[in-house]
Amino acid sequence: MPFLLGIDGGGTGCRAVLADAAGRILGQGRSGPANIVTDLEGARGSILAAAGQAGAEAGVEVSAVHAVLGLAGANLPDYARRLAALLPFARSRIVSDAVIALKGALGEADGVVATIGTGSVFAGQSSGRVSQIGGWGFQLGDEASGAWLGRALLARALHAADGLVETSPLLAALSGEMGGPEAIVDFARSASPADFGRHAPRLFDTDDAAATAILAQADAWIARCIDRLAAGPAAQVTFLGGLGPLFAARLAPRYGARLRPARGSALDGALLLARQEGQP
Amino acid sequence: MPFLLGIDGGGTGCRAVLADAAGRILGQGRSGPANIVTDLEGARGSILAAAGQAGAEAGVEVSAVHAVLGLAGANLPDYARRLAALLPFARSRIVSDAVIALKGALGEADGVVATIGTGSVFAGQSSGRVSQIGGWGFQLGDEASGAWLGRALLARALHAADGLVETSPLLAALSGEMGGPEAIVDFARSASPADFGRHAPRLFDTDDAAATAILAQADAWIARCIDRLAAGPAAQVTFLGGLGPLFAARLAPRYGARLRPARGSALDGALLLARQEGQP
Numbered sequence: 111m112p113f114l115l116g117i118d119g120g121g122t123g124c125r126a127v128l129a130d131a132a133g134r135i136l137g138q139g140r141s142g143p144a145n146i147v148t149d150l151e152g153a154r155g156s157i158l159a160a161a162g163q164a165g166a167e168a169g170v171e172v173s174a175v176h177a178v179l180g181l182a183g184a185n186l187p188d189y190a191r192r193l194a195a196l197l198p199f200a201r202s203r204i205v206s207d208a209v210i211a212l213k214g215a216l217g218e219a220d221g222v223v224a225t226i227g228t229g230s231v232f233a234g235q236s237s238g239r240v241s242q243i244g245g246w247g248f249q250l251g252d253e254a255s256g257a258w259l260g261r262a263l264l265a266r267a268l269h270a271a272d273g274l275v276e277t278s279p280l281l282a283a284l285s286g287e288m289g290g291p292e293a294i295v296d297f298a299r300s301a302s303p304a305d306f307g308r309h310a311p312r313l314f315d316t317d318d319a320a321a322t323a324i325l326a327q328a329d330a331w332i333a334r335c336i337d338r339l340a341a342g343p344a345a346q347v348t349f350l351g352g353l354g355p356l357f358a359a360r361l362a363p364r365y366g367a368r369l370r371p372a373r374g375s376a377l378d379g380a381l382l383l384a385r386q387e388g389q390p
Numbered sequence: 391m392p393f394l395l396g397i398d399g400g401g402t403g404c405r406a407v408l409a410d411a412a413g414r415i416l417g418q419g420r421s422g423p424a425n426i427v428t429d430l431e432g433a434r435g436s437i438l439a440a441a442g443q444a445g446a447e448a449g450v451e452v453s454a455v456h457a458v459l460g461l462a463g464a465n466l467p468d469y470a471r472r473l474a475a476l477l478p479f480a481r482s483r484i485v486s487d488a489v490i491a492l493k494g495a496l497g498e499a500d501g502v503v504a505t506i507g508t509g510s511v512f513a514g515q516s517s518g519r520v521s522q523i524g525g526w527g528f529q530l531g532d533e534a535s536g537a538w539l540g541r542a543l544l545a546r547a548l549h550a551a552d553g554l555v556e557t558s559p560l561l562a563a564l565s566g567e568m569g570g571p572e573a574i575v576d577f578a579r580s581a582s583p584a585d586f587g588r589h590a591p592r593l594f595d596t597d598d599a600a601a602t603a604i605l606a607q608a609d610a611w612i613a614r615c616i617d618r619l620a621a622g623p624a625a626q627v628t629f630l631g632g633l634g635p636l637f638a639a640r641l642a643p644r645y646g647a648r649l650r651p652a653r654g655s656a657l658d659g660a661l662l663l664a665r666q667e668g669q670p
Contacts, residue, residue: 147579186572243552246571249578250545265530272523273618291526292466298529299427338553 113170115177115199116380117157119144120207121228121304124153126160127377128168128175133385136170139163146193147183147247154196161199176201178384180210180376182229185245203387207376208233208242211350214379215372221346222339223372224332226353228307230255232332234339243335248303254328256307256353262324263309264294270320280318284309314356329360336365346370393450395457395479396660397437399424400487401508401584404433406440407657408448408455413665416450419443426473427463427527434476441479456481458664460490460656462509465525483667487656488513488522491630494659495652501626502619503652504612506633508587510535512612514619523615528583534608536587536633542604543589544574550600560598564589594636609640616645626650 113136114129124144128137139160144153157179158172165172177199183206184190190204212223212233222234229252231245248257267284270277271291288294297305313321336347347368349358358369374382393416394409404424408417419440424433437459438452445452457479463486464470470484492503492513502514509532511525528537547564550557551571568574577585593601616627627648629638638649654662 186575188572188576243554246548246575247579249581250541250548250575261530268526268530272615274523274614292468295466295526295530296468299527301529334554335552 112176112200113168113174114381114384115161115164115172115175116210116377116384117144117161117177117179117181118207118210118376118380119146119153119157119160119179120182121145121148124156124160125377126157126164127381128161128164128170129381129384131385133381137164137167139165139167145182146189147186150189150192153181154193158198173198173200175199176384176387177203178210178380178387179204180207180380181205182207185242201387203383205383206231206242206245208245209240210379210383211372211376212240212379213382214374214376215348215350216346217373217382219346220341221348221370222336223348223350224336224354224357225351226255226332226349226357227351228252228256228303230258230332230351232335232339234341234345236341236345241339243339248306252303254331254357255303256310257303258306259313259324259328259353260306260309261298262327263313263320264298264306266320266324267291267294276319278318278320280312280316281320310353311356314353325360329357332357333361333364344368348372392456392480393448393454394661394664395441395444395452395455396490396657396664397424397441397457397459397461398487398490398656398660399426399433399437399440399459399461401425401428401462404436404440405657406437406444407661408441408444408450409661409664411665413661417444417447419445419447425462426469427466430469430472430476433461434473437473438478453478453480455479456664456667457483458490458660458667459484460487460660461485462487465522481667483663485663486511486522486525488525489520490659490663491652491656492520492659493662494654494656495628495630496626497653497662499626500621501628501650502616503628503630504616504634504637505631506535506612506629506637507631508532508536508583510538510612510631512615512619514621514625516619516621516625521619523619528586532583534611534637535583536590537583538586539593539604539608539633540586540589541578542607543593543600544578544586546600546604547571547574556599558598558600560592560596561600590633591636594633605640609637612637613641613644624648628652 126139141156141159144156208231232243406419421436421439424436426433465486488511512523
C-alpha cells in the first residue's frame with residue numbers, strides 16, 4: 111500500500127501532509143511560496159522542502175509517495191507539466207489550488223466554494239464533477255478579489271479627481287494619505303496584486319458611497335459565478351480566503367442556510383484526492 | 391528676441407521644431423521615445439537629440455531657446471520637475487502631451503480634444519482655460535484606449551471560456567489563434583499596453599456581439615468625458631490618436647457638425663504656447 115502526500119501551495123506558502131493509505135497522518139511540513147507561474151524553480155524548492163519535512167517526520171522516503179498537489183497557477187497546463195517533470199514522487203497529480211479547496215470544503219457533496227483573497231476563484235461540484243470559474247490572475251481577471259477591489263478604489267479616486275464621479279469621505283481620505291492623484295498613479299505603476307489588495311479591507315467597514323458602489327459590483331460578480339456553478343438552488347455555498355467571511359456576511363441575505371463552513375482544509379482535500387487516486 | 395523650441399514627446403518618438411519669435415520655422419528634429427515616467431534619462435536623451443537636430447538646422451544654440459515641451463507623463467509633477475532640472479534650454483515649460491495637442495487642434499477656440507491611441511486622454515478649453523481628464527496610464531485608467539479595448543477583449547474571451555458570457559465568432563477566433571485561455575493568461579502576464587492595444591483594431595470592423603458590447607462601453611466613456619469638458623453644447627470636438635478616426639465615425643451621430651479636424655499638430659500647439667509665454 112502506498113503512502114499519500116497532500117500539498118497545498120500558494121503565493122504565500124506551501125504546506126504538506128503525509129498519510130498512510132487509510133488517511134492517518136504521519137507527518138507534516140511547511141515552507142515558502144509555491145506559485146508555479148511566477149516562480150517555477152522556487153515553487154519546486156518549497157514543495158520539496160515541505161514534503162521533505164513531512165517525510166522525515168513520518169520516516170518515509172518521498173520517492174515512495176503518491177502525491178496530489180493543489181497549486182496556484184496549476185490551471186495553466188504548461189507550468190503544471192513543467193513542474194511534474196521535476197518532482198521526485200512515485201506518482202504526482204497536479205491540480206489547481208481551487209480544486210483541493212473545493213474537495214476539502216465539500217468532500218463529495220454538491221456545492222460551490224468561492225475563494226476570495228488577493229485573487230478570486232470559484233469552484234463547483236455537481237455529482238462529483240468539478241468545474242472552475244476564474245483564477246486567471248489579476249491582469250485579466252480576479253474580479254471581486256482584494257487586488258481588484260483595491261485597484262477599483264484607486265481608479266475611482268482618479269475619476270473623482272477628474273470630476274467624473276462624486277468624491278466621498280473615503281476617496282478624499284485615501285487621496286490625502288497617498289499624496290494626491292499623481293502619487294496614486296505612481297503607486298499603481300509598480301504595485302503588485304498584494305499591494306493593491308491592502309487597500310481592500312477598508313471598503314467593508316463603512317457606508318461610504320464609493321465603497322458601496324464598488325462592493326455592489328463585487329457582490330454581483332460573486333453571485334453570478336456562484337449561481338453559474340451551483341448544481342441546484344439548494345447547493346451548499348462556502349466562502350474561503352481572507353475576504354471570504356466579509357463577502358459571506360454581505361451575501362447572507364441571498365444564500366441564507368446554504369452558506370456553510372468548510373468541512374476540512376485544502377490539505378484535507380488534497381489527501382482525499384490522493385486516497386481516491388489509489389482506488390481502483 | 392528669443393528663439394522658440396517646441397517639443398512633442400511620447401512613448402514612441404520625440405519631435406522638435408525651432409522657430410523665430412514670429413513663429414517662422416528654422417529647423418526640425420526627430421528622435422526616439424520620450425516618456426518621462428517610464429524612462430526619464432532616455433526621455434532626456436531623446437529630447438536633447440531632437441532639439442540638437444533642430445538647433446543645428448537653424449544654426450541656433452539650444453541654450454538660447456525658450457522651450458515648451460509637451461510630454462507623455464508630464465501630468466505627474468514629480469517627473470516633470472526632475473526633467474526640468476536636466477534641460478539645457480534658456481527657459482523650459484513642461485506640459486502634458488494632451489495640452490499641446492489641444493492647443494494645436496483648437497488654437498484659442500473652445501472645444502474638446504479626445505486623444506485615443508494606446509492610451510486615452512481628454513483635454514478641454516473654455517475661454518482659454520484648459521482642463522484635462524484621464525491620461526493616468528493603463529494600470530488605473532486609459533479607459534476606451536487601445537490597450538483597454540484589447541484587454542477587455544481578452545478578458546471577455548476568458549469569461550466566455552468560463553461560461554459567464556456567450557461566446558462569439560470573434561472570441562472563438564481569438565482564443566484559437568492564441569492557443570486557448572491558458573495561453574491568453576500567459577500572454578497577459580507580460581503584455582505591455584502596446585501589446586494589448588494590438589488586439590483593438592479588429593473590434594471595429596465587425597458586428598460581432600462581443601465587439602459591439604465592448605465598444606458600446608468605450609463609446610459611453612468617451613462621450614462622458616467629452617460632455618464633461620465641453621464648454622457648451624456647440625463646442626468643437628476633435629479626435630486624435632490612432633483610434634481617433636474610428637471613434638469619430640462611431641460618435642458622428644452624437645456630435646454631428648461639432649466634429650472638426652485639428653487646425654494644427656501638437657508641435658504647432660507647443661510653438662503656440664512658446665510664443666504666448668514670451669508675450670508680456
